[in-house]
Amino acid sequence: xxxxxxxxxxxxxxxxxxxxxxxxxxxxxxxxxxxxxxxxxxxxxxxxxxxxxxxxxxxxxxxxxxxxxxxxxxxxxxxxxxxxxxxxxxxxxxxxxxxxxxxxxxxxxxxxxxxxxxxxxxxxxxxxxxxxxxxxxxxxxxxxxxxxxxxxxxxxxxxxxxxxxxxxxxxxxxxxxxxxxxxxxxxxxxxxxxxxxxxxxxxxxxxxxxxxxxxxxxxxxxxxxxxxxxxxxxxxxxxxxxxxxxxxxxxxxxxxxxxxxxxxxxxxxxxxxxxxxxxxxxxx
Numbered sequence: 001x002x003x004x005x006x007x008x009x010x011x012x013x014x015x016x017x018x019x020x021x022x023x024x025x026x027x028x029x030x031x032x033x034x035x036x037x038x039x040x041x042x043x044x045x046x047x048x049x050x051x052x053x054x055x056x057x058x059x060x061x062x063x064x065x066x067x068x069x070x071x072x073x074x075x076x077x078x079x080x081x082x083x084x085x086x087x088x089x090x091x092x093x094x095x096x097x098x099x100x101x102x103x104x105x106x107x108x109x110x111x112x113x114x115x116x117x118x119x120x121x122x123x124x125x126x127x128x129x130x131x132x133x134x135x136x137x138x139x140x141x142x143x144x145x146x147x148x149x150x151x152x153x154x155x156x157x158x159x160x161x162x163x164x165x166x167x168x169x170x171x172x173x174x175x176x177x178x179x180x181x182x183x184x185x186x187x188x189x190x191x192x193x194x195x196x197x198x199x200x201x202x203x204x205x206x207x208x209x210x211x212x213x214x215x216x217x218x219x220x221x222x223x224x225x226x227x228x229x230x231x232x233x234x235x236x237x238x239x240x241x242x243x244x245x246x247x248x249x250x251x252x253x254x255x256x257x258x259x260x261x262x263x264x265x266x267x268x269x270x271x272x273x274x275x276x277x278x279x280x281x282x283x284x
Contacts, residue, residue: 017205018229047086047122123206191215
């Protein structure tokens with residue numbers, strides 16, 4: 001549904017994770033376009049929004065700053081924003097339970113949605129490298145960032161030749177048995193704990209794998225969801241009118257149309273803006 005006054009798409013709840021602002025692979029421009037095109041009642045930032053591991057003074061582009069400015073603008077307009085900490089922004093865990101206005105910072109969140117409990121957390125708590133070999137996790141993070149850079153260069157060459165883009169990391173994840181096994185174990189572990197607690201939904205990020213599926217065991221079943229990321233998948237979770245869905249930026253015609261009209265509106269001079277206002281009120 002779209003708001004008549006703004007053209008924005010109205011959504012009850014939006015969950016995004018693994019944005020990695022400050023890292024080379026972050027698609028901040030596309031995320032900003034998505035955020036501009038929606039009007040959520042509540043926005044949950046489920047970890048790794050700012051990549052403190054990769055942060056460097058020499059690299060923090062304007063588009064990354066604009067995402068932060070837009071988020072603070074949403075808070076100023078009283079949109080409920082919950083920031084759940086992840087491993088790449090783990091320094092923020094020192095400030096957990098910080099609340100100001102419509103914003104709060106937590107490690108996990110339990111929501112009641114239409115009488116069903118949704119348990120939301122980033123998911124790095126299940127990552128054994130985070131518990132015992134953080135240096136290995138950080139090394140893997142730098143390796144992943146380099147792979148994304150290499151992938152961008154390869155896709156630039158492919159695009160210039162008229163060929164389809166490819167994703168190195170997706171191919172690795174789907175072809176290497178250990179990667180597939182890790183993802184499956186992650187999902188099943190999260191689901192098993194959620195079932196034991198009697199929750200209807202468990203929602204994570206961390207593994208950059210957008211997903212909605214039912215997982216069951218001998219104790220029961222739960223709806224497992226993952227919001228994906230804004231490095232490769234450019235995805236989010238949306239809850240609207242009692243239904244969950246995976247949002248994909250590349251498959252959204254509204255976001256492109258809205259941002260085109262947004263850019264045109266921004267390009268108006270003060271005189272043109274006032275003239276359009278008079279026209280809207282039929283004063284000319």
